[in-house]
Amino acid sequence: MTFETISLGTQPAGTGGDTARTAFEKVNRNFLAADVLAAAMSQAQFDAIREQNKERYAASGWVSFGNHESGKQVNECKPGLYTALTMPNTLLIGKSGGVGGSKTDNASVHIDGVIFNLTNQFVLTLPTHPTSILPERMDMYGVESEIVEISSASPNAYQGGLRSVGATVNLFTATDQQKKDFFSQNSNTTYIGSDGKIYQWQLYKVAFAGTTGGVPSPTEQGYTLNTFGDLWLKAGKNLLYFGNILRLNDGGYHPSHNPFGAAKFVGDTFWHNTATSITSRSDCFNASKLLAGSGSVASGKSGRPEVGGRYYDVIYASGFGGICRDMRYNARRMTPSDYSKADLDVKSGRYRGIDKLITTKIYLVEVTGVGTYLGGSFVLFADNADLFNNADKRYSYFYNVSKNTYGYLPALFPASAYLSTSDVVRHLNNSESAASGLAISPYSGSTVGDFIYIIAGVDTALEIGGEYYQADISGFVGNIYNSPVFSGGWLGGWSGWLTGVPTQEIIGSRKMRAAGVTKTTINAAISWSEYLTNGRNDKNVLTTVNSPDAIALIQYPVFARQTKQASNSRIEGGDNGIGSVFFSSDASLDLGATLGESLLWNVMKESYVNGVSVSQVNLVSNFISPSDSKFELNTTYCPTHTPVTLGAPINGGLAYKALRYNSVENNKAKVLYSATGLKHSSSWGDDSKMLIVNNAAYKTDTNMQSELITTHELSEQIGWT
Template sequence: MSIDSKLTKINAIVTEQTNEVSNLKTAIEDSWQEIDKVHQLAKQNHQAARDWQTKAGKVTFKDLNDTEYQVDTLATLINETQKINPHPEVMTKAQFDALRQMRKQQYAGSGFVQWGYGDSTNNAVNNGMWTYQNKLNLGRSGKASGWVGQDKSSSPFPKVVVDGVSHELQSVDYPYGIVSCKFPSAPDGTKTYDSATGKVTQHTSTVEAFNECKHKTPNGVYSGVYNKELGEFNCNDTGPGGIYLINKTSAGAHKVSIVFTSSIDTTIELRDAGGTSGTDPLIKQLSISANTKQKVVFTHTFTKSGVYFRVPEPQVGQKITIYSWQTLPSSEQVITSRKDLVFLESWHEKIADKDVVYPLGNVQYGASSHEGIALANNLVAQGYSAFGEWDQDTKGYGVKWSTLSDANRIKFLKNPEHNIYYDPEAKAYIQVRYRVRVVEGLGDEFDYTYPGHVATSWRPSISSNTPYFNARGKNITAVDYYSESLGYGYFNPLNNVQRTIKTKGDFEGFGSRKLLGHDSKCFAIPIALVQRLNQGAYHPTYNPLGTKCVLTENEAGQNLWYGSNSKKLFCQLDAFTQVKPYGGKLGDPDSQNGRRDQYRFYDAIYAGQVEDLRLNANKLDVNQLREDAMRKAVAGTLRGKGKTIFTTVKAKKLAIASAYAGKYYVNLFGTVDTQNGYEIEPQNRPFSYLYNSTRGSILYPTYVEPSGNIYTSDVPVSLSGNRFQDIGPSTLLDWQVGDDIYLINGEQMTSEFDSLPWVDIIGHPERIAATFPDGVLGQWIPQLPDGTSKAYELNKKANRALTWALTTDYGENWSAGTLSIDAIKNAYTSSAEETRVQLLSYEALADFTLPANNMVVKSSVGSVFASADRFVTQGNRLISSLSGLIGKDSQDGNQQRDLAVLNAPKHAGGFLWNSNKVSHSPITLREPINQSCGAKALPTIVEKGGLLYLQFHGAELKWDNTEFIVINSANVNDDFVDGRFYWVHPEVGGALAGKFLRCVKPGNEPFSSLNWAHTENGYSYRTIANNIFFVDAPWGISSWGDDQTIPIVNGEDVKTDLNGNTVKVFCHHTQLPLGIASY
């Protein structure tokens, strides 16, 4: 190769290397520029990252392409996260609702999960419920021996579940844990309730409330002068005249009550008038004896404006004294007796609405601090914490939410007992709160206590015009009853179409006028119903629920109603006006108290006044429930309710004494009350009697008709309801038209108690009528005093004997003392004079069952209970409740029996029936002493309205020492008589030989005849079609006459036992439910 060629090649290589160096330099320069750019980007993004950590809002980041990105800062992200759940310690709404749904699956419905501890037996209403002075309490701190319910609760204070929300009920209006319920003042006779309008009116005085007119200037006076101060009309002319007073309203139905006397025998007319015209329509005409107090009470639909009290033939100087003249619309009554309702209200509410949080959600929290946090009770209007619109004092303690430190907020938020959750949609904390409501009643009418069996909104009475209970929820004004102009909403039961959430056991609030809570959630569950006494004087005629003494004649002192120096009362208004302003309340001395029974003070709350309405929310094993409830029934601890009796005695004349279809009846002159058609209301038959003073005999009404016919018998009625009853002989055919008849009419009062303040009356009816012409509290004992020693059998089982008061001179003078009775025979022994009228006061336990229709059985069938015992703790209360009779057997080892069920067939529908007999093993109770009755009962569990009840099928038991007539060859042809017992000697031969028989149809066929045949129904005679003459008698098996079967009936009926006695058979249910059905 030449030198030139080599140089050319070298130059080319140099050029190439030079280019590479140049390219490398360019690349290095570019790389430094890129490094510098990345450095600048990193520096800038580093600052952005610092700003992201420390600042709010957004920061800008860039990528290598110089694209910018806006990113939320950390503070912004935290803030947004907190909007979802500001505190992870608190549940979200989703979590809270999930727990609610879980509890709804866990429990049978809304109600009490734990009762809480109770108090001593004397104060106990039931497990976890007790009374003290003027309060009804739930729960108890600590634990002491003998406290009722101490082993029935795992917590000292109640726990409830309402729509799946669990509430700890503590420190309601009390700082130390107890739920302490206060009550409105007892009735004082100044309020009226109009059932037509649902309106309650507060009057300035009792005189205004009763619309007492005797001290008013008459709207018209004729032929005389009226002194309104003295209430006297003085006649100054022999021409017709009198006084005219307008009614409370111008026309319409009014109830009028006038008490008066005339100084001479006279005739009085009462006219529907517009003035003093004698031609106005006549309402009543009365013949009056001189100086005899006359009380006339009537209800009349007036076409004019008032009553003209007219004397058609007055005498100059004649004086009419008006003791009382009251007129009210027939739908209006003065409230002197009432039941107050206690219930729990639960609702959801935003904490921010009031900026207040309450411990446990309890807006009536009674302590001033909680977990070291100071609380205040002036943060919300007082009405928010009030028990009712009557309550101006209760102020619940809470704390202002916005002022709480984070640490103290967390105390509330992390504890689920405070029921706080976070709703992300509302972006708010929600607390589920509660208050105890105590609604002042409108009277005694109250039959709507549970939400399962009706559809109408909650109010005191299902079928009346009483107003609905107002739902309050989050609202701050306490209003008890709903109206279109007042109130926020009302509560609906399970079956109401307005309900949105279906949970057994609670009422759901419906906010018709105002929002009740967050998401409209507001609920109520019943707690108790409390019967109240009143602030008037006690009087067995005019004010049986009063508590004060009566003024003395000189008005300087006070005394019992029968005191020798006590003022005479003529009407109920007098019981409120003839009293001192003090007395009858807690703390007053005994000398200022007018009652002499177990209820002394009008402002006290006694266990016997309380009806426990709490429902057990737990799912219950129905078979275990049956056993537990039956043990309580036998022990007499199941609670019930009953009414006392008010008796009036009226003199009558016998108009008719006759028979119809083998049943005897009477009709009395002037008998039919045109207002209701009944001389005796059907429901009052068991407490009423007919006494023929001409014949000296007593009959019992067994069926009554609006026409005035009263069907009678020698023995008391045993059935409820107005039904014919085949109950044996009657002495009616001895009665003659024109005989003097005294109608002793016992009427049930409206007030109800578990422990009844019972009164029995001893005396001849004519003397009772003269002593108490307007009636008296008590039930008559149908035994006539004659001066000989008698054991007067009490109408109720005396749980505790109290006092007596008696007169022998028609009430002019009284004596009194402490009642002493034979506790075994349940009788008062006395040589009472023929002139005596005596009131026996004692404590009696109410029935806890009532007649009911046979229902589908939800449990298995247990054993049959049988007893005739005298002890309440050994079945006596159960016997009385089921049969109406009182056990008196006191033998050791003969208290009760549990009999095995041999056969208990059920219908395809699930209820017991008679197609195949329900049978049991033989009764082994020995012969009772004191001629005691007994009863047997088969318990099962049934469901009504979603609630569980104990059902009893059974029968009354009567012991009979049966005497058998021996039939042998010598008397084989004797006639046989209905009701007699026969033993046919084997020597007679034939189908009857060797048999113990009871005759059910009389006849004269020979006992030895071969025509006798045995059938499944008894023994018939072949030649006489379809006739049973004998049935087997229980000789050597049981003298209770029991056939070892349980009759399955609806309500009550009668049957003939094997001894030929008529006995009651029944289907009863417990009055109060035992729990919530959950299957």
């Protein structure tokens, strides 16, 4: 690189020659020798390179992810970020001689035209673990840059511009050779301003603990998102926010009272076998009831259910206590191959998803009135705002104990509920569901005086990423409603009813990835039995229970959903931005089962031994609207494809078809899927059309069965354009 020569003038000092000297010497007389100054970047040169970088890269982001230590990967699709169990409250970026396929062992980031090369094992330090003050919390982390004047009052500059990481150099006491070396080695961050002063762009680590509701937000810290959407700004500072973590606390673990706890209880016991009374959250933080020192990695004592336990001061790859969102977006512009790679990562089960954690609670209502609406049936009960505010019909069910009938809640209001025996409207809002009328298989058998249990689940504000332990409760709802352990609700889901059958299979509410742990009680939680669940199986059977009085808590590893509902969006690249139609009924994690669970909110149960369980075909026709570059929302111009070729199911499972297309919205590169659920009744009932909708709707297939049609996008953008 050629550096601009800055003239120091030829007149001797004190003879009026000062007027001919550069601004630099006026500010820093006798500070830098000419050869040292020649090694420094001028502001004009520096600004020109910044502008070139802004043109070269699509956004502020990652130039290189770096590599990571073998066996300590956080995200299979993005190398470089990893954890170390021996370093509490830390994340690491980059590893000398590491693995991951990155071109450089160290990571590099581009922030507003400035490139920073991070060191190997760049350490991100997180806030200390949560306590009883705010036990449920997420933390966020990133790097921030700002321009700093180097002066006699503030003489320190940093190698690489890495504040508190790179070696510190005092530019006012260093030798000429040291100064010369520093300027030549740090031309990417340091320059001589047009005002004659020395400036350095410096990068440093930032991390914030969640406050309101335990959820961190740059806005709460005084930042404002820039117009493009890649940086958070505050008082001349540029924050590149690229991840968050769901933390564990130092209280005792309890599935209902403190599901984020990590400690054990007094006597080296767990929640289910401790002799001490645990009836509230405060009990989980009462030092006299805890095993002293437990819950930390140094203690080696954990009360958590995950294999090997988990500790409150360790950052994990995923799940509870681990990375949730990994927002290390590539700085370069996304290409068609990037979209295709993301699609492959999704279908093979590698793409990292994000879930909202849910809580579930059982309510009991008495029917005070019944009515009909559009051919359906609703029941009235006493106003229950708590029920209404804590029930999302995607996770909610009813059981009419008086009629021994259970089903779903297409619509729920504070003093009424619309009941159905069909699981076909969990993706629609209340008014759309109620208007569906007879199409939702309404249950109209309730009468005044009936008692109905409502199993109500709802999203929390907290997110969890990648693989984590799901908690499902199963058993007769009345037993759970009266249980001292679960009557107040629990963090997790519902996996079905025990209806008096001597031996009953418990089917997981989520796709099981590996064996977990089952705890059962048949005496109202006085004592518990513990055993391993089944391993992963096509039918997703977690375990079997042989007593109708049993309550079962099943905790098993699942994977966060890869997609979320979205509106139909502009297609990037025209016809070249449209992929093929993917069919799957397969239960295998690497053959679309995870994508199917995300799209349908149902578990795939079939296997290739039944015949073809995965297929892919090209479109026969499609039409992109010339006015907005979107698919049309009608049946006349919807994409069409060759007929489905899947084999018949043997486990009663569903199938789906999904059309992938590339999109850009507000500079964000996204992968979208237009999908349709498929049920088998002599055939799959498919009409070879891909109906396009915003969010979700239902259609009738050729076998007159109601099928979900939906549009989803990946849980994270794949990058920038």
